[in-house]
Amino acid sequence: MKKRLWAPVLLLVVAAIVSVVVLAQERKGAEYPDHERLLRETHAALKLAQGAGCTGPKGTMSFGLANSSATSVNSCVEAITQGTAYIDFWTLDVPTGHTVKIETTSLLVYVTAIQDYNTGTVLASTLQCGYSQSDCSFTYTVPAGGTYVIGFASVNAYGPYALLATDLTAGGVPTPTVIPATPTPSPSGCYTSTTQLCLDGIYTVSVRWDTTDGRSGSGVPAVLTANTGYFWFFDPTNVELTIKVLDAHGINNHEWVFYGALSNVHYVITVKNTVTGAVRTYENPQGAQASVADTAAF
DSSP, X not given: OHHHHHHHHHHHHHHHHHHXXXXXXXXXXXXXXXXXXXXXXXXXXXXXXXXXXXXXOSEEOOTTOOEEEEOOTTSEEEEETTEEEEEEEEEEEEOTTOEEEEEEEOSSOEEEEEEOTTTOOEEEEOOSBSSSOSEEEEEEEOXXXXXXXXXXXXXXXXXXXXXXEEXXXXXXXXXOOOOOSSSSOOOOSOOOOSSEEEETTTEEEEEEEEOTTSOEEEOEEEEEETTEEEEESSOTTSEEEEEEEEEEHHHHSEEEEEEEEOOOSEEEEEEEETTTOOEEEEEEOTTOOOOEEETTOO
């Protein structure tokens, strides 16, 4: 009797194994979609939405100034086979023959592109971003001067992002200069981008954060004054950290670094003197929310 049960039991086991494998493959397919196809369809969605006029640009970008915004249900919406694209458009004026760099920071799955103003044709893009990194960029040399469209498309979700345009031809990316022999420091390679602040003309400040549910990314900066700024992590309307660098040589012959913690997630702040190369890091442990006043930082 037991021998007769071997065949059906074996068939049931094989069927169960096959089912598990199929489900695993389906789940993997859902988590890792066809990136190339998604990119092509997102390009088509960007062109279609821009060509149709959609809701118009959100604003005008200026070189060297980060723009923080968020896609929403009020953004342009285009259907693609793998879901929905939520699209925002910005305009950017570029001189003839200049090479521009477009940087984007977002936790969303996204594509950022530069497009023809009249037709919406995608001229260059970040490719697919958001699966393994939150910061992406691309460069493009415009054949003719005029107004171009910068399109941001988030896939299957809407939320915050930041954009930065840099004119590389005009020297938008600073190149290090020789440190003078005199004791007066000279800024060297200090600039503000979508992932770092430049404070006091010398110090770059960047933040990396991560959460207990596996998310991570770079803090997105905003400038308040020449020596003060802040960072947001998840939403441009929700400030997570403020920081400033003060020249206190007249008091104790040091540069001071103060920061105010407005978040209890784990993050690491890196402050670098771009003249001397000196670096200081400050870590906020998961669950902590403490501010720091380092009066002997540099």
